[in-house]
Amino acid sequence: MQAMATREEIEAYCLPQGTLSQLLREIAGHRPGVLTHVGLGTFVDPRQAGGRLNAAAVDPIVHLVELHGRQWIFTPSLPIDVAIIRGSVADDRGNITMDKEGLFAEALSAAQAARNSGGIVLAQVGERTSAGSLDPRRVKVPGVLVDAIVVDPHQRLSAATADDPYLTGQLHAGDLPTEPMPLTVRKVIARRAARELVAGDVVNLGFGMPDGVAAVLAEEHVSDQVTFTVEQGHVGGVPQVGSNFGLCRNPDATLDASYQFDWYDGGGLDVAILSFAQVDLAGNVNVGKFDGRTPGVGGFINISQGARRLVFVGTLAAGGQVSLDGNGGTTISAPGKAKFVGQVDQISFSGPEAARSGKDVRYVTERAVFSLTDGQLTLTELAPGLDLERDVLAHMHIRPRIHHRVRTIEPALFRAGLVGLTLASSPERR
Template sequence: MRKPKFVSAEEAAAMILDGTTLCTIGMTLVSASESILKAVENRFLETGPPKNLTLFHTCGQSDRKDGIAHLAHEGLITKVIRGHWGLCPPFMKMISENMLEAYNLPQGQMANMFHSMALREPGKLSKIGLGTFVDPRIEGGKMNEKTRDKEDIVSVVTVDGEEYMQYKEVPIDTLIIRGTYADEAGNITTEEEAMVLEVLPAVMAAKRFGGKVICQVKQIVKSGALGAKEVTVPGILVDAVVVCQDPVNDHRQTSSWYYDPSYSGQVKTPLKGTAAIPLSIRKVIGRRAVMELKKDVVINVGTGIPNDVIGPILAEEKVQEDVMLIVESGIYGGMPAGGIDFGISCSPEALIPHDRQFEYYTGAGIDFTFMGAGEMDREGNVNATKMGTVAAGAGGFIDITSTAKNVVFCSTFTGGGIQAEFDEAGIHIVKEGRFKKLVKKVQQISYNGKMAVARGQNMFFVTERAVFKLTEKGPVLIEFAKGTDMEKDILAQMEFKPLMADEIRETPVEIYKEKAFGLKKIIEGQELGL
């Protein structure tokens, strides 16, 4: 029976040839094959190869210093096709300085490209991406000047009279994955990983192209020791296995800790004792955002303000049982971690594959999604992917906001050093941000306002001092905070004059208090504070 080779990290790095396409699987630092990535970096710096690689990956895979950041060297990587770079400053710097070609595609479409590639289909067809910067009639997902005149890796095709994006195949030469255990036959399990991810579909895609599959694991066990249903990747599909020699540093469950079974589904810990997060401008925005919720809805939270504050707010308000919170990585329920540990959850009810989660987003569509935002313009277009030359990328933003029934963007009114104080009298702007976020025209279209209106989507843009609702005429100011001056604090801080609701509401001051503000009553349809 065919079995993989058991090799060192250095030997695995030597399997990657110059000028080939490397694919890595992970999200943030979850499932990052640190031993192998470090070995690739060291080999390049010490001897030269591998060089001129194309790097393909669906999610952001760094915690600002590790993960794919080890590959961020000019000459090592000359082209990237990726979903997100927000937690990888070295690659964002390389993109902004035109040190490599950079393509950004929607994360969910990339995850499902593995299925299309494995099945030898003529690309992944989807309506996701139309009307955004990924559309080849706009930017084609090209994120810097160096890429502008390069080949298109997406196109628009017509099927039965309707337009679709065609995400073209990317042949994989080498795939790096991570598991928990491998047996002597190379069968791989992933029970201690905090996400299921899209490991098996990526393996199938790599095998279709004759690519090599390399897996990093914690430990080798005897043949027959692994339950058949627990095997994620059969050994006959694996070419090489690397046993991590320093798992505490190089095989961490996530950036902030080595291993906690409550994040990988082995145990459940109580969430009731979770401490409330301190009152801040981010918490105020999150509180106002969740006021749009209704009972029994399914909600998604994106990176930034939503992921950092909405889970804790729901816990503080004791409404966790009234809604189901899910994350794009495949998490259902529990308490999501934030920041560099985005994508995992303490004591989740279910963990499903990352690629399958996007089938839910794209097909049924989530009830509510809460997303961060960089800019919004007079047409309701939103930019969340590129500010100046700094390109974080879309991640799952385009996939999720394209089909959600209700989209709530969470953003400070201005950006760059904004400071505010809150009390029962409302809000006081201590220091205005250095730049405006409500602009005449967004730099990059991550969310198309006109298309959102056409599909009947409800969209809100929530800030600490004002709330806008998107209509067919554009964003309408429907609410402002007590303590603000309409001319000085709102209109003067925008590049366009907004449409005004016939009756502009005042934001309830309860969200500016330290204690719980009564979200449960709102969700149940009762009046706040009554």
Template structure:
């Protein structure tokens, strides 16, 4: 019997009240046609209703791939659990899913991406759930928001804090999907799936196992179908025994606003000269200072924001390859991409499935992480996941909590305050007008990284802005460097809601950071690894 069905026929397989797991990372790998078909069926028939949907990273982002907004309909969704959600400019109308969340029309949760993948793995093996310390003392912790994004979710907890062998742990019961909707490039007639045009494998295999092992079905959206037996077995990432139905979308995008780029899927290698070097501005100054925190030979995670430009700083400085970049979607090595292609990399050394990349992150196997911040508080805690006055501008945490939970070294970067009018001239920072919105606050609105946990675990945490470099210590946040041209009191101390500790060895940031020419960056060599390292 043929597994090939239309998208509308596949949508009719989803019954009222089912739990549906959807594989994608924003636009990357999003089964957009299938989500559209489910939404169209609901509009026409009023079914399926009361679905619970799981999105371990994110589905769709409103910029060419609509994704989850196709199914953001009152009555269709009862509960949604995502690693992150579509975001957009503050001037734009909020995505439909954010309107539903704000109107209490769906119970919405933000569970860290790695934990969501862990929940699928535990469901597949018919184990009770995930026991983890990832998320303690953050918004994930039931002592705070417990992952709930609105009041409706808060009334239906998805985790609890438990004591195990004398320690506090977070327990997430496994969720067993009735349907998994995954995506690949090619399926053969038996349903074997290959990913040759994809920018990442993501977690399709784990999601398929979770559905299949619990009596559910697996629907695979692909670009094309080939003859049975024509795929190399080493290339098959999801075997046909796990796939029940195949839906063809010959027009599926590789990622947001990208039809197909063979460099994203590792089929060709781009010349280094083809990568755009950041224009000289305040953000580049910050990215350069972040780059000075690196060691040659390190494996370094990157997050969205200013730090995403650091690989291009290394290219400009002739140091490409000095560190290996690792991103949560699964790319290892190469050059992580920017803007709508973030989550992809060109010239990668390898693609790991996302669930295994998160195991690497949760266990702190990598050397450093470069991430952004929206707010920092007196305890050193960081918020990247919620701003009440602009909720749809933030996407949620994604893998941020998984990455920072035990990371040895974290460098947070961002602007010192919001709305400042700044310039760079003659090797110094010029603050023409300071911003009205302080980002160093007494207490962050949402704890995405816990400064208290960071101190307890001895994590090396640095905060880098255009005008100051600060360090988390047991005594508080210490100011170690200020930009040339900056007034310590007026531009830094008075712009923080809490007192900063000024180092006895306060120094001026390197003036070369504030000039257009390359800075002559040199990275110290990372110490060689030895057996019997840190245990935690």
């Protein structure tokens, strides 16, 4: 699909995952669409690309409107012809439970949207049972919405996992032993990002490098001091990584995704730790379109605009080779491609919007830490033993503001073994 979009063979658009999730509810209720602040200042904003990913995407699918003295992005409803959903068990009347699923996603909203649009609903389940045998409190999609059932007794929980009752919530695993991360720049970045957390924080960890934060907290036995959440609907527990991303081990609660996004959009997150592909001088971040690829943004825009504090994590340069000796020493043997650039290819996070709303924003790399200060990217910390000009600034296409007192990143974060990681008691004491 990405290749077809690049070759202009399809009209390619991308909207925030939360907007799409909420849109299904609006379609089901025959309401006009989603009105939200999410996406303002980003490529979703009609004043920028309006969610378009290529030249073939001509028609506008979002609009800028003003209501009660504020600007909003309006995404109109559209009819759903077919909804394809999945569950665990269906009875002979089509009622579907999801007890063995790792998430609920938008199954109910999608089915309601298709049914009320005059479309059809196709459901895949792992098994079938007789009518009247299901506990009605466990039915997530009623049979009146379902047109056809496909039974696949071998359906997998995910691409990576065939079945795991600890990821479906059927069993609670207790305190599982965790394998420590090897000492690499990924671990150093995760440790430094974890220093931004405060005891009691409600946290979202993005896809990729942010998942290392959960690993280092577990290794240091402080995971219970924060509550992780996942945009697919989980609250509590341990978010999973790789092809299990979106699942959670030992969650306290699992919600429909649209309700989770309602909470995120309204400011439910204390802090989000997210990846970056590009950063520019205004603090804008790109994760959705770079190097000829268009992976999209998922829930990134909802999360980054809703969270009170932001920590973006990534290596200073792409493809660089940085080695650690385990005693705090760092060697840069290959510079890599600059990720701090004059202008990001696509704005997934708007630095100016964040500055206007007074958000606390950090950018953590293995060589330096930056903050968004007075609307400008500012270098505040330098890795021990590195030269500012030679090892950092020479590998950036921009020159950030340099703080008048550049601190040294804690040397212990670059060493093997436990580092005695502790969490602050309040944001002011980080």
